[in-house]
Amino acid sequence: MAAKGDMVYAWTTSPDIASVAECGGAVTGLLKYALENKIVDAVLAVKKGVDLYDAVPTIITDPAELSETAGSLHCGTLLLSKLVKKYLGGAEDMRLAVTVKGCDAMGLYELAKRNQVNLDNLLMIGVNCGGSVSPVTARKMIREKFGVDPDDVVKEEIDKGQFIIVTKDGQHKGISMDELEDEGYGRRSNCRRCKMKVPRQADLACGNWGVIGDKAGKATFVEVCSEKGADLLSRAAKAGAIATEPANPKGIEIRGKVENAMLKLGDKWRGRYFEGLGEGKERLQKMMEDASRCIKCYACIENCPICYCEECSTKKPYLVPPGVLPVPFMFHLIRFAHVADSCVNCGQCEENCPMEIANSLYMHALQTDMERMFGHTPGVDMELPVLALVEEQAERQRLSATGSDQIFDVFK
Amino acid sequence: MEPPGDAKEDWQIFVDLAHKLGLQGFDFNSPEDIWNDVRRVTPSMSGISYARMEKPESVHWPCPSEDHPGTPILHREKFASADGLGHFFGLEHRPPAEVADTEYPFTLMTGRLLFHYHTRTQTGRAELLHHEVPAGYVQINSEDAARLKIQNGEKIKLTSRRGEVETIAKVTDEVAPGVLMMTMHFGDAAANMLTNTALDPLSKMPELKHSAVKVEKITGVQ
Numbered sequence: 001m002a003a004k005g006d007m008v009y010a011w012t013t014s015p016d017i018a019s020v021a022e023c024g025g026a027v028t029g030l031l032k033y034a035l036e037n038k039i040v041d042a043v044l045a046v047k048k049g050v051d052l053y054d055a056v057p058t059i060i061t062d063p064a065e066l067s068e069t070a071g072s073l074h075c076g077t078l079l080l081s082k083l084v085k086k087y088l089g090g091a092e093d094m095r096l097a098v099t100v101k102g103c104d105a106m107g108l109y110e111l112a113k114r115n116q117v118n119l120d121n122l123l124m125i126g127v128n129c130g131g132s133v134s135p136v137t138a139r140k141m142i143r144e145k146f147g148v149d150p151d152d153v154v155k156e157e158i159d160k161g162q163f164i165i166v167t168k169d170g171q172h173k174g175i176s177m178d179e180l181e182d183e184g185y186g187r188r189s190n191c192r193r194c195k196m197k198v199p200r201q202a203d204l205a206c207g208n209w210g211v212i213g214d215k216a217g218k219a220t221f222v223e224v225c226s227e228k229g230a231d232l233l234s235r236a237a238k239a240g241a242i243a244t245e246p247a248n249p250k251g252i253e254i255r256g257k258v259e260n261a262m263l264k265l266g267d268k269w270r271g272r273y274f275e276g277l278g279e280g281k282e283r284l285q286k287m288m289e290d291a292s293r294c295i296k297c298y299a300c301i302e303n304c305p306i307c308y309c310e311e312c313s314t315k316k317p318y319l320v321p322p323g324v325l326p327v328p329f330m331f332h333l334i335r336f337a338h339v340a341d342s343c344v345n346c347g348q349c350e351e352n353c354p355m356e357i358a359n360s361l362y363m364h365a366l367q368t369d370m371e372r373m374f375g376h377t378p379g380v381d382m383e384l385p386v387l388a389l390v391e392e393q394a395e396r397q398r399l400s401a402t403g404s405d406q407i408f409d410v411f412k
Numbered sequence: 413m414e415p416p417g418d419a420k421e422d423w424q425i426f427v428d429l430a431h432k433l434g435l436q437g438f439d440f441n442s443p444e445d446i447w448n449d450v451r452r453v454t455p456s457m458s459g460i461s462y463a464r465m466e467k468p469e470s471v472h473w474p475c476p477s478e479d480h481p482g483t484p485i486l487h488r489e490k491f492a493s494a495d496g497l498g499h500f501f502g503l504e505h506r507p508p509a510e511v512a513d514t515e516y517p518f519t520l521m522t523g524r525l526l527f528h529y530h531t532r533t534q535t536g537r538a539e540l541l542h543h544e545v546p547a548g549y550v551q552i553n554s555e556d557a558a559r560l561k562i563q564n565g566e567k568i569k570l571t572s573r574r575g576e577v578e579t580i581a582k583v584t585d586e587v588a589p590g591v592l593m594m595t596m597h598f599g600d601a602a603a604n605m606l607t608n609t610a611l612d613p614l615s616k617m618p619e620l621k622h623s624a625v626k627v628e629k630i631t632g633v634q
Contacts, residue, residue, distance in 0.1 A: 050466045135468040151467075295526060298540065315543060323545040325526060 002224050002233040007247040009211060009219035010233070013240055021070035023208040026220035026242055027125055028070040030204070030232060031097055033241035035063045039232065040097040040123055044084065045069035046076055052156060053135035057083055069099070072127070074158055075138040077188060079346045081107025081117075081305045090117040098122060101129040102196025106344035106379025107305030109201060113342075113384055114392075116308045123228060126202030128209055130158045130262060131191030134351070141185035146173050158187075159208075161261075190347030190360045192269035197262045201380055203229030210255025213248055221247060221255060274365050287332070287362050293355040294327040300349035300359050306339045309392045313338070332362075340366035341386045344379040508622040509610030512590065516572060516624035518556075520592045520606055523621070528597040535597075548601025549580040551593040552627070557583040560627060570594075572625045575605035592625065 002008065011024030014032070021028045034040045042061045047068040049056040055076020060066055081104050084091055090111070100108065105124055111117040133141070139150040141163070148167055155166040162174035163186065180186040198205050205223040222244070224230045236242045247255075277283045301307045301314065313334045314320050320331045335349075343363045350360035371377055374386040415421050420428070423443055430438035440446045444462045451458045459475035459482070471482040490496030512519045527544040528535040535541045550570060552562065562568055564583040569576060570592070579594070579601035587593045594603035608623040 050463075053468060054466075139467070139469060296544070315540075322543055323525070323527060 002230040002237070002244075004224050004226060004230055006224040006230070006233075007252055008222050008224075008233070008244040009215050009247050009251075010206075010222045010237075010242050010244045011215075011219045013243055017067055017070060020067045022072060023211065023217060024215070024219040025070060026222060027099060027127065027206050028066055029242045030125060030236050031069075031099070032063050032066045033236040033239065034097050034123060034232060035060070035066065037235070037239075039095070039235075041094045042096055043069070044080055044088070044096055044098045046073060046078060046080075046099070048073060051151065052153065053138055053150070059088070072157070074131070074156055075133050075135045077132050077134055077347070077351045079107055079303065079305060079348050080104045081111055081346075082303060082348075084108065084122070085111050085116045085308070091121040092118050095121045096123070098124055100124045100126050100199055100202050101132075102126075102194060102199045103129075103190075103344055103346035103379075105199040105202045106196060107346055109379050109382065110306050110342050110344060110385075111308065113382060114306075114308050119382075123232065124199075124202035124204075126199035126205040126225070128198050128205065128207030129191075129194075130197065131187035131194065133163070133187055133191075137185060137188075141180060145175055145180060145183070145185060148173065188347050188351065189269075189273065189358070190345045190350065190364065193266055193273060193364060194345060195263050195266040196344075196379070197259050197266075198223070200225045202226075204233065207255075209258040210247065210251040210253075212251040212254060215245075215248075219245075221251065270368065273361055274368070277361070277365055283365070288329050290357050290362075291329060291332045292326045293357060294331065295355060296327045296331065297354055299352040299354065300335065303348035303352050304335075304339060305344065305346060305348070306342045307335075309338075311392070311396065335359075336363065336366055339363060341370045341374070341376060342378040343367040508608075509619050510573070510608050510622070510624045512624045516626045518570075518590060518592050518625050518627055520570070520572070520594065520603070520623050520625045521587075521621050522594050522596050522603045522607060525595050525597060528595070530597065531599070532597050545597075547580065548595060548598030548603075549582045550601070551582045551584050551587045553587050553589045553591065554583050554585055555589045556627075557581065560629065562627070562629060567630055569628045569630050570606060570625050571628065572606040572608075572623055574608070574623075577602060577605045578630065592627070596620075 009024075010026035010029075012018050012021065012026060012029030014025075014029060017025045017028045017032065031043050031045065035043055042059050043066060044057065044059055045066075046055045047058045048054065052073060053075040055073040055078055057078055057080060058069065060069065080098055080100065084096065084098065088094065088096060098104065098108070105126055108117055108119065108122065108124065112119045138156070142148050142150040142153060142165060146165055148165060152167050153165045154168050157164050158177065161177050163177055163180055164172060164174040166172055177186055181192065186192075198207065200223065203226045205225055206220050208217075208221065210221045211217070211219050222233065224233060233242075233244070237244050277286060301312060314331050319334065320328050340363055343366070345360060345364040345367065347360045349363065350358055353359055367378065370386065376383065376386045378385065423440065423446055427438050427440055440449070447462065451460065455476050456474035459477045459480045460471045460473060461478065464471045472484045473482070474486075475482040487498075491498045493499060525545055527541045550568070556562075557564070562581050562583065564581065566581050567578055568581045569578050594601065594606075596603055604620065606623055606625055607620045608618070610619045611617065612619070
């Protein structure tokens, strides 16, 4: 019987899954077991679209289709959290297994705090993530730095500090991520700053870091992070859907070292990005200048896993006069005020911004400042945020009843 | 996007119509079919396949063949002239067909807003865009407004030699004194009731951006 805190090597016993999956296929094996045995009603995962630069979220109810989601894609820049709220009713009426990167898991916790998703109905299979690369950047990088036609690439991976591609004629080529990123290629800026590499707030945290010895490349390292995760692993193992063995102690150590190296790299990038922003008025000036290109398309708000209000304050004419250009900075101030303490640095506000405003950098910079001030870390557990409005309708009623304009009573 | 309710997609409606009219050459089964037909008759687009457009960097026209990389920036190396150079030449200034005078002392310009597209048949249905700019207006300089005792938000009457329009005054310094600005998006503030029909002799473009109008307060209502 697996228990919370256990660390095991796991692999699928199905030859079909093993042939399409990576690193032993434990994730696909576990998802298939959960779906086949009605532990969940559906699986939300990511599959390949037109090519390997195109990651497409997909809902699967037929276990036979799960192999479409096997393997990893690093050029998808998706966040699954808000899809659960927007398109799956917050998993209120269905039990859903979701594969989650750190940002997906953090986004789901923040949505749960706001009663927008039901965590009880979610089975989160965490996957380690060293970062993702925007499709356009990835293709440009492969053409310009690797000298390879991006359409000839059949597999990409990020391993041991390198971005590695495999071409259709079987050639492997790797270039150090540091070199690529110093030249403006490589991972998205929020991924560089990310420090949620092993999503332990999921039910299981899976990955290939720390799989050594004869199981290297043939098993998945699984850390059991909850009772729910332990139950799934035990049942799947007992039924023979997956096989497990205790993780090699040396492997556990190596995994820790990889994680630590990634965290240090995250700190380095935070330093670089935040210092580049300057402090105080200088920082504000930079933000205002960049935000002056805003065309009010609402992509940042639509895609933010923190934004959930029915009645968005940015649409109040007395706060943000409609039809005015450049868009009044109050539009962005409202986002900062409502999101900053809970920002999980998922990068969606920047990824989806058609004006390429560095939205995620500004919000993340504010979040880290607030974390230092108030000691609240978003996305890791169910602790409520410091400032953000949690029950929108109740809060609006209170404001209207009391005549107060103090949304957040921080001085109480 | 799936068409709403029982509606067909626009391309299907045209194909059905063409078949009803007995026209040849409309046997399309998908938007891609139609696009491939466009490629067949448009050399500058012929290299732009659906498959290439699926790639995130997409393709820019002119792209005359499947192996052509496309042209993100036109005329980068040379212009389409005999010697490949751009040629400057002088033009005699010719005033607009109609200029402001004592009877019609304002110059009316027309244009577009970021939030709407043409006559709003599409953008007018989008709640958010309607929220941004729900109705038409005329921009008038604050000095002119003060002189004519026009308040911001007041309904005023604009008259040209062609017609008249009543609309809301937006007092601003975004337009210079003597200049008015209206958009072409709104039927209830139809700028083209006022604009000139004079055509450019070469391009036949109507002179919609420049016409002479007068401004009057509307009295007795308010």
